[in-house]
Amino acid sequence: MQRLAMDLRMLSRELSLYLEHQVRVGFFGSGVGLSLILGFSVAYAFYYLSSIAKKPQLVTGGESFNRFLQDHCPVVTETYYPTVWCWESRGQTLLRPFITSKPPVQYRKCVVFNNRGVAGENLLTPRTYCCANTEDLETVIHHVHSLYPSAPFLAAGVSMGGMLLLNYLGKIGPKTPLKAAATFSVGWNTFACSESLEKPLNWLLFNYYLTTCLQSSVNKHRHMFVKQIDMDHVMKAKSIREFDKRFTSVMFGYRTIDDYYTDASPNRRLKSVGIPVLCLNSVDDVFSPSHAIPIETAKQNPNVALVLTSYGGHIGFLEGIWPRQSTYMDRVFKQFVQAMVEHGHELSSM
Known part of the structure; x- marks a missing residue:
């Protein structure tokens, strides 16, 4: 609490000096306006230092x-x-x-690992990536280690x-x-992540956009998947969970979306x-x-x-x-x- 009080006094003093030199004449330059601004600033500073900065x-x-x-x-x-x-x-x-x-x-x-089919690379086989399948990452790690073993x-x-x-x-x-x-x-x-992202505001801000990004990333390789996946159905997905159910879990041979999410x-x-x-x-x-x-x-x-x-x-x-x-x-x-x-x-x- 002593540190909080010191921070608050310092911030209040800096705000006072700033307002004294920067605020123009008028309502905001009057005693009432200045007091309101300073009071709000001090209250916000107290809230920030006591509840936000931790x-x-x-x-x-x-x-x-x-x-x-x-x-x-x-x-x-x-x-x-x-x-x-x-x-x-x-x-x-x-x-x-x-x-x-x-x-x-x-x-x-320094090495950056890019998943299959991203960063402008074309797929050579009908296989993409998922966070449960670690074979590609393991291959890259052992390859780099063989080049610089020490x-x-x-x-x-x-x-x-x-x-x-x-x-x-x-x-x-x-x-x-x-x-x-x-x-x-x-x-x-993965279950908790999906549930959180499907809440209305989170779906609007993040889920739908990310779903369209995933659809775009696989659609450009559409010809590679048509024999094993219903791509028209994939492109109608409205959430990450629907995309994973229709594409990712099928791609990697999971029986259900729950099996994939458990493994991931x-x-x-x-x-x-x-x-x-x-x-x-x-x-x-x-x-x-x-x-x-x-x-x-x-x-x-x-x-x-x-x-x-x-x-x-x-x-x-x-x-x-x-x-x-x-x-x-x-x-x-x-x-x-x-x-x-x-x-x-x-x-x-x-």
Whole structure:
């Protein structure tokens, strides 16, 4: 509370100085107008600092990983200050692609895994991808490792990519050549994700648009699937669940959509992960509702750390007045990679 009071006094003083120099003569420059503006600003500042800006919840399965992160990746224990004018989940999710720029990162020996049929590539066989089938990712990981066997090898996955990565790690356990991994805004339980995205407002803002994107991605390869899938039926889907029922589950031979969604949910494999994994999620993420985050399962695996922010949306995590260059997610990833590369050996000795 002492820190909150100090922050509030400082913010109030800055607002007063700003208003004194910037507000024009008239109603808003009168004593009444100035008092109203200042009063509202102070009230909002109090609400923001007491209810919005919070330290993330750090859930680890072992004391060693917890201590390692606090020593070498302190950002996961620092207060996250969401953008003051855009902290709500949907706003963060929708605005990030438009207001953030690419971070100034110099890449060295860096590989991006693209799923089949995306990024402008044509399909050579009648098969696409899904977050339950990890064969392609496993092939890529072992290929890269064979090229650079002595390099510290880490992987990161965002949203569906994180689901794929966690399902791979859960299947292969400690046998992976990866030394560590990080995931961001993962959908832990596919059933819960689908249910949340089918709520009217979420369907309007996200579900329908993403469904049309999925339809577009497979329609350009339509000739490859006509013998095994009713593509006309697929193109009439109005939600991700309908698309998965008519296309994805059929493509990968699942008997029902429930069988596919069960296999695709990474929460059921988290206990088998055999390397250090940091998982950043926001509890207000409509793509991955908080009640589906496997907190109790994470506590049972010493290799797993969940970092849960109160706000941030889906791949949002905007911070600062005008978040152009960096987000909280970027800072977490940068510190975690640096910590694992430079100090990862300490985990085995803790």
